[in-house]
Amino acid sequence: MKVIIGQGSCGVATGAKKTAAEFERLIEEKNLNIKVDITGCVGTCYLEPIVDVYDDDEVMTRYVKVKPECALEIVEKHLVKGEIATDLEISDEDKLFIEKQQRVVLRNCGLINPEKIEEYVAVGGYEATKKVVTSMTQEDVIEEIKVSGLRGRGGAGFPTWFKWNAALQNKADQKYIVCNADEGDPGAFMDRSVLEGDPHSLIEGMIIGGYAMGATEGVIYVRAEYPLAIHRLEIAMAQAREKGFLGKNIFGSGFDFDLRIKAGAGAFVCGEETALIASLEGERGMPRLKPPFPAAKGYWQKPTNINNVETYANVAWIIVNGGAAFGAMGTDKSKGTKVFALAGKIKKGGLVEVPMGLPLKDVIFGIGGGIKKDKAFKAVQMGGPSGGCIPSALIETPVDYENINKTGAIVGSGGMIVMDETTCMVDMARYFLDFTRKESCGKCNYCRVGTKRMLEILERITKGKGKDGDIELLEELAVKIKDGSMCGLGQTAPNPVLTTIKYFRNEYEDHIYNKKCTAKSCKALISFNITEDCKGCRACAKKCPVEAISGEKKEMHVIDHDKCIKCGKCEETCKFGAIVRG
Template identity: 65%
Template sequence: MKVRVGLGSCGIAAGGRKVMDRLAQEIKNHGKEIELLPTGCIGMCFYEPIVDVFDGDKVYSYANVTADIATEIFNSHIIGGQPLTQYIVSTTEQPYAILANQVRIALRNCGVIDPENVDEYKANDGYKALSKVLSEMTPEEVIEEIKVAGLRGRGGAGFPTWFKWNAARQSKGEIKYVVCNADEGDPGAFMDRSVLEGDPHTLLEGMAICGYAIGASEGHIYCRAEYPLAIKRLEIAIADAKQRNLLGKNIMGSNFSFDMKIKKGAGAFVCGEETALIASLEGERGMPRLKPPFPAQSGFWGKPTNINNVETFANVPWIMYNGGSAYAAYGTEKSKGTKVFALAGKIKNGGLVEVPMGMTLREVIYDIGGGILNDRDFKAVQMGGPSGGCIPKQLLDTPVDYDSINKTGAIMGSGGMIVMDETTCMVDMARFFLDFTVKESCGKCIYCRIGTKRMLEILERITAGEGREGDIEELEALSISIKDGSMCGLGQTAPNPVLTTIRYFRDEYVAHIRDKKCPAKSCKPLLTYTINQENCKGCTLCSQKCPVQAISGEKKAPHVINEALCTKCGNCATVCRLDAVCVE
């Protein structure tokens, strides 16, 4: 019998280590020969910790397992042969419903294999694509297959992957490099991290194939230092691959040699821009430079360099093994294949999903994501992180592909989807993302360094109830200047959250500025707390919970709130059982 525990970052945060330790102790105490293995995130973070029990030819998946539940599962199922149906969310006969509409290519092994065991990766067709490439294909044929697949870069811009590879291939030079952007700085994005933690060998294999295609002999993975588990599993994978001659000198007996190194990045968002990433990789401050020359001509140490992100490389082995046309069969005419999204925010089934391009936002959020938390009304979804924009309810049927998303004013980005309900203030949401951009700007461009700061100051005034007539127009004018005057994608896209919220939720800006009210009842300085005298029965709960004694009144008599003392903490509204506290 085999038992598998989800130990991606989400599983560990939910208590997966305690579950693993408890199962290990139970196995030891009973003297049973049971294989206990870790695995990565299967995408259903809301179910973690997940425990899979392999019972004969059947697999039973248990969700939200605690250490004590793990003991129950061990005694009843593993020892007694009786599955505990109250905890089971998936079986071989009835697999996860959430996976029904997904197509898993980049995530094909995540949550399925032990990421620290190269043999499990190989047992799932791992390194067969590299073997095929080295024994049967020329570099030009590899690039042509990527072209047939229609694979576009999954890091945000969606640039054709084959074109970048071909440019690096054609650049002259004996020394060339393959670089993986695993920086992943968007708030709410965790796609690359999950691939690195759950299936590190697919990245190594994809990078090696790229190296063969462009004529490079060395690969560098630029991974943010805040991903310690991902780095640990990458280090194990690289060591195992070298030991098996899957990396290193004369791979698989061929004339192709390819080595791999890891660079721990400091987590600067601007290093998502490839020239800033290269500067950091070389030990310099992460700041972008003008292009051309492009990295394909002069990149790392001035040598031809190809840069893609984790998800892009993760697709490559599948494409080379199954054929570019098989990949192109998914998606739309201009956006082929699948895309991984991180569902976060006010959504029931938070986690990772991988869907064919062209599926609508409604299908992703409701059919796969389960809808809005607490069954509230959907308001908007933020796509593309700080570089993206907010897509409103009326555009829920927008297909998820590069062109359709761009038309809304947002961008595909690396794949973050932050879902918002009616309690989200769109002005404050724009302020949040601009605050992030201001802090992450490298400061090289005046428009980005100073312009975004001025925009943030305006948004902070508006959300503090000090908005003025003309603020909206000033934000729009600054946005245009910043877009036109910034060198890299950070500054050029920084105004997007502001522009899209003004475009689709202008009435909220007007309410903040003219009426000094927040329609979402989110911005504290704009809120007023009062007590409905007819509903209040004088239970005193509100006054007991008020931290500044702003509520007064006799027992069994209506209470009142002193607005001059009220700090608008909201405790009174939270504890009131009679809906007597009014928030306006």
Template identity: 85%
Template sequence: MRVVIGQGSCGIATGAKKTAAEFEKQIAEKNISNVTLGVTGCVGTCYLEPIVDVYDDDGKMTRYVKVQPDKVEKIVEEHLMQHQVAEDQAITEEDKEFVGKQQRVVLRNCGVINPENIEDYIAVDGYKAIEKVLTSMKPEEVIEEIKVSGLRGRGGAGFPTWFKWNAAKQSPGNEKYLVCNADEGDPGAFMDRSVLEGDPHSLIEGMIIGGYAMGATQGVIYCRAEYPLAIKRLEIAMAQAREKGFLGKNIFDSGFDFDLRIKAGAGAFVCGEETALIASLEGERGMPRLKPPFPAAKGYWQKPTDINNVETLANVPWIIYNGGAAFGSMGTEKSKGTKVFALAGKIKKGGLVEVPMGLTLRDVIFGIGGGIKNDREFKAVQMGGPSGGCIPAELIDTPVTYEDINKTGAIVGSGGMIVMDEDTCMVDMARYFLNFTRDESCGKCNYCRIGTKRMLEILERITEGEGKDGDIELLEELAGKIKDGSMCGLGQTAPNPVLTTLKYFRNEYEDHIYNKKCTAASCKALISFSINDACKGCTLCARHCPVGAISGKVKEKHVIDQDLCIKCGKCLDTCKFGAIEKK
């Protein structure tokens, strides 16, 4: 019998290490000899962490969720000792559907194998794809298989992967590089982190295949330093792959050499742009340069270089092993295969989902994600992070394809989906993302460096109740100039959250500016709290007010001093009689 505990970052953050320690203690104290403890990554159901899977000797698996240390003893006694499922701790049928409704290619091994044990990866046909490539395929045939698959870059732009590989292959020179962009910087995005923590060998194998296809013998994984667990597991996986002969010299006696190293990035969002990433790799400040020449011709150390993100490369072993046509049969004609999305924000079931391209936003948000927290009204979803845009509720049946999402003004991006409900102020949401891109601008372009700052100043004035006539038009004018005048994708896409919220939620901007009212009752400067006649005089709100702004006698209606009120909302949260009104 095996007990496997999910220990990705999300699991550890919710107490998985303490849960594992308690299992170890209970098993030792009760002298249970036929049980082994194991580790795995995140299966994607982050909202259910810590997750514990118990595998019986016949291979049957039972999943237990939200397993804090105080719940361990019951599972040990009922399942490990009495061989009975502890039903009240087990996952429900409804929650099983979160994974059951998905079609997993990239996430196929996450939450299943031990990411720190190469034998687990080999047991699920790991490194079979590179063996097939090196023993029976020419580089041109590998590229053709990727072309047949229709795999497009999963990092944001959606550029055909085969084309980039072929461009690097055709560039003259014996020294070429393959770089993996693992510098996942979008707020609310954690797809790449989960792959690195849960299935690092799939990335390594994908990079070996890519290196062979384009003629590169060196690979670099550029991973953000804020992902220490991902880096640790990558280092373990790379060492194990070298020991097995999958990395290094003469792989599978083919005469092909390929090795990897990790570069920890400092978390600069602009390094998602490939020339800025290359500059950082070379020890320079991460700033983009003009193209052409493109990295495929002159990249890292002026040598031909291909850059793909984690999800793109993790697809490659599955495609080669199962055939490009199998991958291409999923999704749509122009957007083939599956895509991983990170569901975050006001959603019931937050986590990672992998679905065929072409499903609608409704399928993902409501069909898999369970809908909106507390059954509030769905208002919008932000896709593509700071480079993307807000898609409103009336477009919820939009198919998730590169083409259809682009038509809304947003982008698929790397796969972040931040779900918003009726209490979200769209003006403030645009301000949040623009503040992020302003901070992350490298400063090389005047339009990006200064233009985003001017736009942010206008948005801050609007959310503080100081908007004025002409602000909307000025935002639109600045947005157009920043998009046209910026060198790289950061500046060119920075205005997108503002433009899409203006397109779909213009009334909220107008309410802020002309009526001095926040439609969502969210912006502090434009809201007020008052007490109505439902007040029972229980004093609960007054006792919880941090600044003493509420006064009144016991069993009599209380009042709020508007000059003292800091609009923290504590009174609204604590009142049991619906006597607090927010306007």
């Protein structure tokens, strides 16, 4: 029998380390010969901390939301008596979160110990590497990736085989392969979970990619804000070298390949490949004109290939199972699976991996469980700051590159921020534009100045100071910024504004002409009022940070609007629904 406790960042943040410590204490106290081990995030972040108990016959029982004080029940019932602690066991409904998925990238996450290479090898790890370096030519590898139809999972969805082949065709004394693990989209955490839960899948994918294009050195560019991911990568790389999977003469093939980590400062613009290369070279992360493309002149002016974590994590599976097996999933033009990070107003937040082409509705409602508090679904932001908002009317849109692009959004790296009826779409556009404005490297006038001007207009509108012509001015600026910017950050920065204007123009007009926030969200355009349903319990008055609520006990209270800072504490506190927004 063994106990496995999920210790990805989400698990640790909810107290998994304390839970693990309590299990270890109780097991020692009761003198049980049971091991407590770790794993990464299985994807059900909303259920953390997660504890899996494996019986001697390897049957697994999953316990969820296991705080330290819950450990005793599991130890006494399951570990000592062999009985299931049913109060803490995962529900049949929550089991569907994983069962409805089709996992390739996340195949090992939450199942193996990411700090023990033996567990990765036990599930077939590095078999693909051995097959490639001992029995396949570079062209064979690229052809298999071509057959699979694998497209880059970090943004535009460019065919992976084409980039690898371009690097192969450019002859040089040194070539490089780079992983972009600088995951900067708000609400995105797919790459982080793979790095923390299955780092060897990335390493193996990069070894195979390096072999295919003739690179002997690889660099993993990780944002410094991912300390756990970096820690586990370092452990995995050291173990791979010790086993002979990294370094000189891999599997006796004569192929040499090694990796190193570069901890980046967390600039969103470094998601653009030439800006990332500049950062690797010790320069400020600013894009360069293309061509030449990195496949011809990249890192130190040598042929370079850059893909993200998810792209590389598919590679070993494709080599072992065949490109045709991967291509059989998904659609004709968007093959395979895609990992999405469900965040926002969703009941079941976490990671989902599904075949390309699955309707948005099946992801958000079928797997994610729908909207918190059963409120109305309003829109989903896809592709992060570079993407756009897809409204509820398009909930049946298939999730693939072509159909998502038609809506004005992009698949991007895979962030899905779900919004309900209380979300102001004008304020949402303002939030994302504020992000891209801050993250602009400033090299292009249109991006540097244009995003600032658009943000100023949006801020005016959300404060009730919008004026006639603002919508048209936003559209005009958006087109010029898209046309005049050099890199993808500037070219896509206006997307959230354009899509919200396209689908929610009425909300912009309400803000400008009626001085009303349709969603009753923008502070400058709302007020809080107490209705006759007030019971005079004084709970709201006690919570008000500025003492704006007055009234005698058991009598109707009132709010002093001159004092009110519109924090919403009173609305959250009232159990009788007596405080409403106006």
